[in-house]
Amino acid sequence: MLAADPAPESDSRASTSARRDILLFEADIALRQHDFPSAVERLETLLRTNPNDEEALERLAETWQLWGQSGGADPDSLREASLGLYRRLLEQNPRHARALVNVRRLAPDEWRRYLGRAAAAESSRQDLVAETYLRISFELSDTSAIVRERLGKLTRRLAEAAPEPERTFYMGRLDLAEGRPFEAAARFRQCLDADSTMTVFRKYYGIALFEKEEYSEALLWLQPIEESDPSDPDVRYYIGSLLFELRHWQPALEHLLPVAEQHLYRGEAARMVGIALAEAGVHDEVALKYLEQAVSDGSTNPDLPCRIGEHLVQLHRWDEARARFEACREANPKHPAANLGLGLVADEQGRWKESLGHFEDFLATNPKSPAVLIRVGVGWLRLEEPDSAAARFRSAIRADSVFAGMPADSIRNSELFEVIFLVLMASREYRDGIVVGEHLLAQEPANSSYMNNLAMALADAGEELGRGLDLARKANEASPDNPGFQDTLGWVQVRMKKYGEAEATLDGSLALAAKVGLMDVAEIRYHRAVLYASRNERMKAIDELNATIEGMKAAPAAYGNPQLRRTAEALLKRLTEEQKQID
Template sequence: MSKTRLLFVILVALCFCLACQDPEERRKQTHYDQARKCFDNQDYVCARDALQKVIEIDPGFAPAYSSLGETYLRLGNMGKAFSIFKKAGELNPGNSDIQLRLATLYLLQKDFSRAKQLLQRVLKQEENNLSALFLMAGINTQEHDLGKAVDIYERIIDIDPSRERAYTSLASIAIQRQDPLRAIEILKNGIDENPKSLPLRLGLYEIHARSNNMDRAEAIIKEALAVRPDEPKLYLILANHFASRSRWEDAEETFQKAIAANPANIRSYLAAASFYTKQDRREKALALYQKALSLQPENIGLMLALSDFYISCNELEKARHHINRALGKKPDYLPAHLLKGRVLMAERQYNDAIALYADLRKNFAEPDKINYLQAMAHLQADEVNAAKTSLAKIGPNSPEYPSARLMMARIYYSERNLAQAMEACKQALAVSPQNLQALAMLGDIHASKQDYKTAEALFKRMITIAPANPAGYYNLGLIYRLHKNHQKAASAFEAAVARDPKHLQAFVNLVEMLIADDKVDQAIARCDHRIEEFAGKPQSLAPLLYLKGRLMLLQNRPAKAESLFKQSILQDDNHLPAYYSLAELYIQTGEDSRAVENFKKAAGQNPDQVMLPMMLGILHYMRQDDEKAMAAYRRALEINPDFAPAANNLAYLLAERQEDLSHALDLAKRARTSMPDDPRVADTLGWVYFKMGLYDAAVREFSASLEKLPANPTILYHLAMTYHKKGDFRRAQSTLEKALRFEEHFKEAEEARSLLANLKRQKQNTGVQ
């Protein structure tokens, strides 16, 4: 029985054991019995109404107030609960349980002074009251009086060595004091006293994992499993541990053990399904979701998990079916409505999504979460000012505040408003000091301002906070690469890949560092190993096969390169670089005419193969026959209207020719929605905006593209052109210089040099610095 339930029963028993047969007493007892039944059945509205009738009969009856306070807590009405508990405390000042509940409510309101007064009163009566001691230690911790908190937690352990939370709290304080060895010692002492304790063993695991001592972390989980072999949670932690180290077979086997340990535990199915989804093994993932739902067919959370899976697979009708099922069972369930908004976003029905979020904000008590999602919808609809307005409504006390400030920072950064972007990052970090995304963006901002020393320090801070996370190493590698420090850059990219073997950008940079140092054979060996590792995962294989094809060209092996580029396209027909490299190969070897005829013939024989007209379009484009290129892209879109690569390329050509820009914009937006993570697609949308004279929108897209391809000279050139049109000549010049520093001979290099020379002459003539 829970402590709350026990308190309720005791209060009822004390109240009525001596009840007389007075009619008012009988009425009071009847209502109180009814309140107890309602409370037990979790019908808190019924319990509230019955308790209010008890208080009407006897306004001085303290137990009814304390019970009503508990009921209001269940109803989520903290304000009402607080006032009711105050009344209960006034009526029964000697009841320590009521005083403790009231102290907890003061603590939640950050009124530490009053909370401590009540706790001191309880401890004066019961000096070893562990609940009061835990609360007092918590207040001392929040007030940063860590010495007093330590004394209290040690006192709790002296009183009762089985109190796991005292050990974990002491260990947490040791970590705050940057003394992980002391934290480990504390947790080991706790385990000696509580050998079967999961929290203590998991705390020990976390310390070693954060320190990147992964072998010791693994050993700790295995030791825990030896003690608790039937605990699915431990198998799930171990499975995720294996996955983080790319030990895919071990991970899969351990997920299966988690399911076998307790076949009724739904969490194990969901965790394993998530693993298979990340592995691009969607059929296995779907089977697990369906199995879980067959075990608990009325579980609304499972319906929504399956809906979320279908959204990720772009099977939106199936997602909508399960969302509607959930809403049929619980019409006011906010998570289901939020998923409905995600479906609308995936369908590019942005105005409908915005309207849905507006209705939800009126009817649900979580406006900050809804404001955040509405801001995302506004951004997708290219309504940047409306997005800013939604984000501005989210205050610093909201759980959504760090994410909202970070989104605002991205907006400012994409507009190249670096001062405000920096301020938004600092606001996020003020409430979430270890927010890696905010630190990464702040580092990028300093790098944009050429303050590389500060950027480097921020990226190193990311590594200190999360040594197992690849982001800090990857960003550090980009800084070193910019300064042509190949050795340090390669080391940083190597560290990023070691922590996340699927981090393609880090791997590509690492290979390029090997190429720059004339270590092509090593680069090929790395590619071969990675291709073998990702066998059966098409979206991961495509860029690796393409990368190896590039390496074959460096070794003057065009036939092998051609084969690899084709394999890349077959693995993932959305992978644009492979198309272009294959076309360039045909042009360079003089095989373009034969290739065009071959692809035409293949397209005639396979009219439903979308990649064939796509390839023809790129070949025609490279042969400077834009009309035929556009016809080929249109044919690809006839076969598959949602084929993003063709939409992207047709949009780019229309923009280049200044033709039908509204259609170009629609195509580019469709491609951007279908391929949100492809920086080349963002570049195309930016170029369309540029041609339409929408320069702020163009800057946003080019900036988003450069987040993924920071060293791409063409995208930098596009951004510089946009700055020039905006009259921001200083940024135009620095961006052109950056493009030419990365690569001296890119496609637009001569235009870039000419514009840069003009800007420098203009600067000299006007004397503007």
């Protein structure tokens, strides 16, 4: 009998690869079925073939953790087994992201262990081994200053022993670590002149350009590196940071979200993710989660507590917001965002004198902020100090370029307060608008325009609707031929759910507008659309909104209310989507 030829080496490799895939698949199935012993058995079989298989090591570590969490075995022993595997992964790859995250979670003081190992390697002049352990310690530690100095000394020693251009490269990294980006960029440029093919030289030159705030230039150097190695966490972080600085929120998020789950850059990445999410219009709860993670992961950005406070204000979590703003102000008593935030919280909670103090502190460093000047003026009105209020309102008009042609110093107080009322209503600051409207009406109780305007403010705010109805009726009795006054009455009736009366009033308002030649009827038609939507007459509301928006598009000069148009478009979009679901 002839002997069989030995199997080709390529066939043997293919067989080994196939067996590996089968074992990983079987382990995955067992894990999904919570059959932890079988999953462990498959993965350990695979590791006997290749003890350095990173994927198998990581999956086995995860399996030990899940087994311990299930309560079916000794959790402390399984935790230690899992930790041991993550340590092995770090020995093989000091930048293994998931191993770093899990070691840090399972053993928060683990960085001290690697610091001790680094000391032993340093004393025996095993510089490269020491560098590995120092870098693991650096990435596991929240306070990297402890190891930064030792890394600096080690880098100098490595530089002294290295030939060029490696020596210059080490010194450039040292410059970068110690906050000298211009010197670092010059050294990395020297390295590139010596050998332009070295990816690591190009990478660190791009990082140095970022630190020099030459963002567009840095992007040109880093993007090709990312294309060739998308897994490099340094490059991903810095490209995400560049895009963040350039205000390209969505691509910045795509780069930073994965980094926010890793260590070393976790804190700063999470901070930028939180801000980018907010800027991209994502719900504040999600953005807030990342900003709070940034604090817990060691971000030292001094503006971070104020950023968190601003999000908490948006979520109406006033006491938590106040605590964040106070922490921010404690670090910097003149921090504008802290003083503004504390003023907003105090204002919301009805502590008028306190809010004025905070707003005045803000104005000490930002004296030309129209919105805050108006808030301060409203605060003085609440404290029954109309002259002080008028002074602040005049300052607001002087500071706002929109009112460049208005003689702020010479107009009468009544005209001044009317302008401020309209500004507040246009910006939907209804509560403050009501304060100004009440003051105007108190000065001239028989003024039908003041009655009408206050009634509209109460209706928009959904407050004291009975009083709003009374004021609207009185305004119409005084000026029966004013379609705007009839619109206000109809809107109050809509808000009070008096839909039959409201429809008749709004129809009458439109008829009167046609009679007197009033072209701008967008607000009347919008109120009628809301009436139809409130009565669940969705198609009538959609038709009314379409007509309203088309009218505003056709005659923008006549329909000068962009806020109303945005509101109408938003309502139309919502109603249209609801109708599609029904159809």
